[in-house]
Amino acid sequence: MTILPFPSILDDIKEKGLKKALYEGVDDVVQRVTAGMNIQDIREALRGEAPSRRPNPRLQPHADGFWLHMRPSFFHRDMTGIYPTFRLGWLSTYFVVFETITGMFLMIWYTPSPQVAYANMLNILGNVPLGQLMRDLHRLGAEAMVLIVWLHMLRTFMTGSYKKPRQFTWFTGVILLIATMFLSFSGYLLPWDQLALWAVTIGASMVEATPPAIVGENLNLLFRGGPEIAENGLLRFYLLHVLLVPALLFIFTGVHYYKVIVHGHSLPPRSENIGEDTAKRVPLEKRVYFIPDIMTSEIMWVAVTTFIMILLCVWFYHAPLENHADPQVTPLGTTAPWYFLWIQGALKLGDKVLWGIVFPTVVIVLLMVWPYVDTTPSRRYADRKWAMTFCFLFISIMTALSYMGLPEYGVAHVADQDVLHLMTMEPAHGHMGKLLPIPYDQLVPGAYTTLQIRAGEENAEAAVGAFNVLLQSDLRIGEGMSTQFRSAYLTLSGIPRFTEVPEGAYELHHALEEYEHAIQHFGAELYNGWGVMIITQDQPDLKRVDLVLMWEDVERTETGAVRYVDGRPVPIVDENGLPVLRWATDHVFIHRDAAYFAAH
């Protein structure tokens, strides 16, 4: 006879009393949720005690539950230290979840359209509570994930864990590496800023090189969604980023994990005999059970890593956001993301097809088939001289190629553009023009010349005075400068009177020094060159800084100025025997509230 028309907890309460019935009810629910462990079992596990009942309830979740069916129920004791795994595999998985969660947060505030994507970023940064933190975490997590996955592969290689029977596990790992890099890369485009557009343009242009031409062109169209990356391209990258590549990643993560269950974790090389694989035959006394030891360890690593990530994003790292993407304006010093720099470096070696397509393909294929090529049985370091040599060669070559991918290497420089860029560049790649961080109050309207710096402190006044005389007396120079002002639409009545940088404007003085040093650095190309800096009050709270650079033209080749034996460059003269004057100019606007801070 039940109290309600059907059996219910009320019957239990009637029978056993409230406290006992409730406890048993909760205990039952816990046991169902954990697929086998009740409250007492969990309490014992967390206290580090042995299980009090048989069969061991801590194995039950592995056998009956979904989540733990893909984790081994026990590990070999030799596997549980920091060495040999460094927890890199677990951290890779952690970052998949970490990126998914932070990514979903960002997804709420994002529309994949060039019309609004950048405005979405501004909204996330300026209007969404914790928006900046989420964006920083997602971006830093993406970079960290690429790094961790590479390191995980490096570790697997070093300990020879790819060897029989784990060749296929390694193979799926390479696929996961590619998926990770592509996830990170496809996320690059989404903010639709200059960094995004140009990094992806470089990456996508390699696809175009695929031979034959008809394949390359069509792949390129398919990839970019048009001749240029625009609406379609952004949408495609977005879908790759949030659907296709994550789907592949999740599937292959499943395969990767399944293989670990099947084969067990490979032991440190010294723990077993050459040619043996004892991962699945762990003696009882060497077993460390997943519950509770491995699980608490993993949760601890998650907590530590999350803490470090948040700490970094609160005080030390902010995801970059450059100016709105503009296909018309190619920024100087454009690079691919750091994990693709090796391809960019290889491209500088010559043929686009060979180095942009064939070479990366060979690298990836080599990584994939490596376990099937290297079939030597020993996993001991001392027995694997060739493999280790290959490994270090690989690391060295990748590092060297990555260095060659930097804009510092093998890119033709135009001296005057470099000098102006150094002074005026908008914040990008952690750098900004030397003019931008000058405090607004120190931007004293006036006209200043680098000749002040060149003359030294004592002769500064005389040098500036002489410069004023020069501008008035030498018509070519005076009119040349006026022409520069006119072409830049700078409102000035005539040639300004140059003065020394006022006392107290230290930062301004410092920027003028940087300007002078840059001109001196290119002393041969910018022969007899000098620069001026004109600061004007353009609007209330808005100043305009104009730079004009003048130098005498010299004979040049692609690599720089032609020089006489004594090192002097060869000047070019006009029909009157006068040096040919060359000019360059650029300007920036600086607002009182723009808050540029020097990169440290």
Add this chain to the structure above:
Amino acid sequence: MLQRMLVERIESRILVGIVMFVGIMILIGWVAINENPRMASFTLQFEARAVERGGGLFAANCATCHGTDGLGILGRAPALNSPHLFGYDFFADIKNRRSVLEAERTTLTNERTDLAIELAEGASDRRRVEIEARLAEINDRLNVGIEADLALVQSDEDALNNSILTAVDLGYDPATFSRLTQANWGGTLDAYLYTTLVHGRGQNAQLWGGNVMAAWSQQAGGPLRSDQLRDLVAYIANWDRGDGWTVEDLLSVRQFAIVPGAGGGDAPTAPPVGTDDEVAVLQQIADAGIIGDPNRGDQLYHRRAASQAGFRLGCAGCHEGAVQGPSTDGTWERTINERLTDPLLAGYTPEQYLVESILAPGVYIVSGYQAGVMPGNYPEQLSLQDVADLLAYLRTTDPNYVPPSTQDQANDGALEQPTQQDNAPEQEPPPAAAP
């Protein structure tokens, strides 16, 4: 050691995990409590940088017509750095003072009526004395004090009116002190600027003598993205001085906004010449007996009058002070002494050269200037009378020019001039002064 501490003992792991979890909560809490100021400072910073970018865009795209300082260019495009755009009312204070005085007058008049009624209905002696005293006071204020104050307001208004005369001459109307009112715009200034940038002012060709504001938005076929237009709006809006606009700001404006009939184009009253054949045009002028009026030519040249074909011209915007083309001053003298000595212009009369320069500016380019700068559509904008008037005005740029003493003499001169000067490029006294 790390191994022993963190990995081997479950208590350590749980402790570390809990500490880290608490740490995470504290960090996120720290971020959360700072979130409002952070978002505010980001927005401030971003808006500042939008103004900076807008400055760059303005210098590159807008300064050619609106002036590098945004003060407009005569005949080309109106000022944006102008109290008119931002709707500053210089007369607000005067209006306010006057309305306060008038309100006082109404109050006092009402009180006087009330007191008069009270007096008529009979009051105690003491009350009567009080009322009479008050009435005297009121009458004094009404007849002397308020009038004097109003006169002061009036004299201030007159002074202000006088001080802005130059601006009024240029087309500023204190009655429509706001551009938005003038343009019948119901929205905000930002929206007005933005939509103007998006669509441009294609229909304004007549007001600006062929210069039109293009549609700048990519959506409307122009070159700029919408975020760039936002930056431009931020930059233009940054010219606002709020309550700090001064009469000097108003006077420095070189061109005000124009609307049809108020300094803009007018209905055509005569057909345009329709040809750039200067000889034919001069012949037609002579045949029709048209007399050039230098005063009207001056007005046409400086945009103060519309041409008979209904257009306002921008001549002075480029030529006055040799901004983009040869200077207005001394045109006549230079034509005779410099231009006509060029073998390319052999056989030209000064009139022929000047009319050709107006109607077909691309035929002969004075060295030092660029081709294609001056619009070539004046044959559609000028009637025969307009050409004759402009010619007569340019005549007055000669330093030796003597104004005609009577209209008749001027007529003769204008008509005879082409034949007289045919073979005499040397400077001669103008025929008007000859008799």
